[in-house]
Each structure stands twice: as C-alpha cells, then as structure tokens.
Amino acid sequence: MSHxxxxxxxxxxxxxxxxxxxxxxxxxxxxxxxxKETKTEWDSAMGAVHVKRTMQVDGVSFxxxxxxxxxxxxxDSMAAMYYLGRxxxxxxxxxxxxxxxxxxxxxxxxxxxxxxxxxLCATKNDLCDxxxxxxxxNIQEYAENIKAKFFVTSSHTGENISELFHTIIEDFISxxxxxxxxxxxKRRRKHVNLRCFWNYQRPKTEI
Ligand SMILES: Nc1nc2c(ncn2[C@@H]2O[C@H](COP(=O)(O)OP(=O)(O)O)[C@@H](O)[C@H]2O)c(=O)[nH]1
Ligand SMILES: [Mg+2]
Numbered sequence: 740m741s742h743x744x745x746x747x748x749x750x751x752x753x754x755x756x757x758x759x760x761x762x763x764x765x766x767x768x769x770x771x772x773x774x775k776e777t778k779t780e781w782d783s784a785m786g787a788v789h790v791k792r793t794m795q796v797d798g799v800s801f802x803x804x805x806x807x808x809x810x811x812x813x814x815d816s817m818a819a820m821y822y823l824g825r826x827x828x829x830x831x832x833x834x835x836x837x838x839x840x841x842x843x844x845x846x847x848x849x850x851x852x853x854x855x856x857x858x859l860c861a862t863k864n865d866l867c868d869x870x871x872x873x874x875x876x877n878i879q880e881y882a883e884n885i886k887a888k889f890f891v892t893s894s895h896t897g898e899n900i901s902e903l904f905h906t907i908i909e910d911f912i913s914x915x916x917x918x919x920x921x922x923x924x925k926r927r928r929k930h931v932n933l934r935c936f937w938n939y940q941r942p943k944t945e946i
Contacts, residue, residue: 744921746801749826750794750911752904753855755846756831757839758810761862764894765831765903766790766807773901786811798913799921827907829858830887834874835866843878847885857887858907865893 755930756764770776772792781788787808794803828850850857859882861875875891877879882889888906892899911917 743795744924746793746799746912746920747799747919748917748920750801750803750804750908751806752827752829752907752923753806753808754831755808755831755843756810756862757833757836757842758833759773760833760836760839761894762810762829762831765829765860765862765892768894768897768900769904770895775903778920781807785872790871794908796908796912801911803908825837826855826911827858828855829860830905831860831862832846832878833837833863834861834891835863837874840874840878840881844881845921847887851885851915856907856910857885858903859885859887859889860903861889861891863893863895864891864898865895 747913754766756762767779770779772847779790781790787806789804791802791804794801828846830843830846830850832839847857847859859878866874879889890899890903890906893904893918894900912921
C-alpha cells in the first residue's frame with residue numbers, strides 16, 4: 740500500500756480582477772480540462788463562489804479551495820474578506836482591456852501588506868495582436884517589479900491554464916511550513932515501520 744502525506748493547511752486560491760476579464764472561465768477550464776470534471780458545483784457567498792477539492796499531487800494530499808470573486812465594484816470592499824490570510828491570489832487582467840490592468844494594479848497594491856502570494860495573469864491571449872504585445876510587455880514588467888509570477892493564458896485555447904494552477908500547487912507544497920510537515924510525517928512513518936519490523940522479528944529470535 741502506498742502512503743501519502745497529508746497537509747493540514749488548506750491551499751486557498753482567490754481570483755481577483757475586473758468583471759469580465761475571464762476569471763470564471765479560467766476556473767472552469769481548469770476544472771474541466773485539467774481535473775477532468777464533468778460536473779462542477781459551486782457554493783455561493785456574497786460576491787464570490789467557491790469550489791473545494793481534495794487533491795493528491797506527488798504523493799501529498801491536501802484540500803484546495805478556489806474562490807472566484809465577482810469583480811463587481813459593489814463587492815470591492817468585501818474582497819479583503821476573501822484574500823486575507825489566503826495562500827495564493829490570482830490577479831487577472833484582460834489584455835484587450837487596458838482598464839483591467841489599472842484595476843489589477845490596485846488589487847496588487849492592496850495585497851502588498853498581506854502575506855499572500857500573487858500570480859499575475861494576463862487573460863484572453865487568443866485576442867492578442869501586435870498592438871497588445873506592448874501591453875503584455877508592460878504587464879510582465881509590472882509582475883517582475885512586484886515579484887509576482889506571470890502567466891499569459893487563454894481560456895479559449897486552454898493556453899497556460901494547467902501551468903498556472905500547477906505552479907501554485909508546487910509553490911504551496913514546497914512552502915517551508917508544508918515541507919517541514921511532510922518531513923515530519925515521513926520520519927513518523929519510518930519510526931512506525933521500524934517498530935513494526937522490530938516487533939515482528941522479536942518472537943522469532945526468542946524461540
Ligand atoms: N476570447 C476570449 N474570451 C474569453 C476568455 N476568457 C473569457 N472570455 C469571455 O469573456 C467574458 C467574461 O468571462 P468571465 O469568465 O465570465 O469573466 P469574469 O467576470 O471575470 O468571471 C465571457 O464572454 C467569456 O466567454 C478567453 O480566454 N478568450
Ligand atoms: Mg465571474
């Protein structure tokens with residue numbers, strides 16, 4: 740039987756960004772294309788919906804919760820409720836809508852005082868042409884400045900969707916507190932295995 744390490748800490752991913760940038764489509768593409776789900780149920784809360792999954796990646800089990808916020812202005816003041824103390828925040832901006840980048844920078848600024856990890860995501864790359872390449876360079880430069888990992892995605896073609904979520908999961912598993920937890924569990928298992936071995940051997944040697 741193969742053993743899996745279990746992380747107590749939940750991976751919570753929050754999607755922020757102007758309404759219409761493609762947050763919901765991004766999550767759906769991930770659930771359908773990568774996790775191969777045919778039916779996805781969302782729990783709704785004020786201004787956000789969430790899905791919860793138990794994941795097993797590289798022999799490590801953990802719960803993953805994805806919060807998809809609405810991006811509606813009337814919920815702006817509530818957004819902090821979702822990202823406070825959260826593990827990872829995907830800030831989305833639509834490369835065909837320059838205002839969404841302005842709004843993304845606002846979110847990033849608000850997040851700098853919190854300890855969450857930011858992933859900047861430029862969506863709708865299938866709409867990208869020569870003009871928008873300049874915009875893309877600006878977004879990338881900004882991501883480098885705020886030390887956020889940067890992804891250019893398209894929910895229409897599926898480009899970089901699994902890479903984005905996979906990177907978030909890898910960063911989560913390799914966070915120092917989680918690495919320590921995994922090591923502790925491996926040590927505990929080794930200790931139990933040794934004890935079992937010892938108990939099993941003893942009667943034989945006594946005969
Ligand atoms: N061309 C294109 N359209 C997209 C993409 N992602 C989302 N959309 C469209 O953008 C609109 C808003 O998407 P939605 O996911 O609801 O945005 P949200 O308000 O940020 O959740 C919808 O009409 C989507 O079909 C994409 O990658 N490429
Ligand atoms: Mg949405």
